[in-house]
Amino acid sequence: MSIKKGKNYPYGIHVPDRKSLTEDKPIESMLAPEKVYVCMSQHIGAPAIPCVAVGDVVKKGVMVGQASGVISANVFASVSGTVVGIEDIVNALGQKLTYVVIENNHDESQTLFEDMTDFSPASLIERIRLAGIVGLGGAGFPTAVKLSPKSQLDVLIINGAECEPYLNCDYRLMLERTDDIYKGIKYAAAALKINRIIVGIEANKPQAIKAFERFDDLEVVILKKQYPMGSEKHLIYCTTGRKVPCGKMPFDVGVCVQNIKTMIACYEAIDLNKPLTETVITVSGNGVKEPKNLKVPLGTPFNTLVEYCGGLSEQTMKLVAGGPMMGKALVGLNQFTRKTDSGLLCLQREEISLQSATNCINCGMCAKNCPMRLMPMYIESFTLAGDYKNAERYGAMNCIECGSCAFNCPAKRALVQSISLAKVKIKEMKKNG
Ligand code: SF4
Ligand code: SF4
Structure with a gap:
C-alpha cells in the first residue's frame, strides 16, 4: 500500500461543497418506471442507430441502439417490455434527440453476454466496447477507444475527486462497492498493459481513502479539496507532476484517466456479463424534499426521480442536470437519465444567484x-x-x-x-x- 499527498496547484477555487445533504445516504435502487426513454445519444460521437421496431418485445439487456462508428456506443434496453415508440423528443436541455421508448412489463430477467474465456487485452476491450461503456463521469467518450491508445502508456489514474458540489454518487460507490471498483480497475490496467495505478481522492473523503488503502497494488493520492480537482489535466498534475500541454491529451504524457462508475461498468460487463443499463445519480438541493443517491435504469424520466425523492418544494427555483459548476440548467423535468448523468439538482433561492449581469469592471x-x-x-x-x-x-x-x-x-x-x-x-x- 502506498499513500501520499498530491501536489498543489496554485489556481482553482474553493466552493461550498454542500455534500452533507446526501453524503451519508446509501445508494437506493429505485423501482423501474412504467416507461423508459432510452436515448441514442448518451455519448460523444455519432448517435447509436435504433435496431428495434415499434411493437417489438425486448428483454432488459437487449441491444436497442447500435453504435454507428468507432466514436459511438451501443445502447441497451434498461427494462423488459414492449417498444412503444422511436421518437425524436426535445428534452429539457433543448436538444432534439432520438429515443427508444419501452413500456415496462416488469419482467426482471435480463439478457446477458456469454461468459468470457479469453481475458487478453483485446478481448477485454472488445467486451467493454460491446457493453456500450463510455466515460461515465460526464465526458461520454467510448471507453474501449480510450483503452486502445496508439502508444504504450505507463500510468492509469482513477478519478475519485468528485469535486463538484452536491454530488456524492462516486463517493458512495467508493464506500459501498470498493471491491467491484478494484476489479474494474484491474481489468482496465490489464487492457492497457499498465502496472502503475493511482487512485486520486480529495481529502474531504477520508472514508473513501481508507477503503482503498488496503490494496497493495494501488497508489492512493490524497488531493487537496479544490475545484476543479477532477479535471483530467489538474488531476494528472496533482497525482504525477506531469503537465499536459495545451492542445495535448493525457495519452501524450503516458496517462489514461478513468472514472469510478466506469470501472464498475467494466467489472459488470466482464465478470457479470452485463451491458450498461443503469446509472447512479445524486438527486439533491434544498428544493427536493428527500435528497438521495439512486441507482436507476437508463431512460428514467427525471420527474419519476423527483417523485421518488418526495417531490419538489414550492420554493424550488432552478433545476440543473449535473453539478452546479459544470451542469446544465433544465427548463423542466422533461429529461431522462443517460449514461453520463451524475446529478439532478433542485435548487432554492439561497442556493443560486439571481443577480443580473452588469458591465465588466476589469477586476481580473x-x-x-x-x-x-x-x-x-x-x-x-x-x-x-x-x-x-x-x-x-x-x-x-x-x-x-x-x-x-x-x-x-x-x-x-x-x-x-x-x-x-x-x-x-x-x-x-x-x-x-
Ligand atoms: S470556464 Fe474556462 S475560462 Fe472559465 S475558469 Fe474554467 S477554464 Fe478558465
Ligand atoms: S474582469 Fe470582468 S468578467 Fe472578469 S471577473 Fe472581473 S468583472 Fe467579471
Missing part, C-alpha cells in the same frame, strides 16, 4: 482563478463582438468549461456560455476553411 478575478490560466474577460468580449479569431488566439479552445471564472465574477458575466459559444464558432470556422 476571472483570470486570477482560471485553472487554465486564460483571460476569460477578453475571450468573452471577443465572442460578443463576433471576433472568434481573437477568441481563439486568447485560448478559448483550452477552456475546460469549469465555471470558476463565472463563480468569481462580481458582475455575474455569463463567461462560460460565451466561451462555449466561441468554441462552437471556432470549430465551424475551421470546418468551413
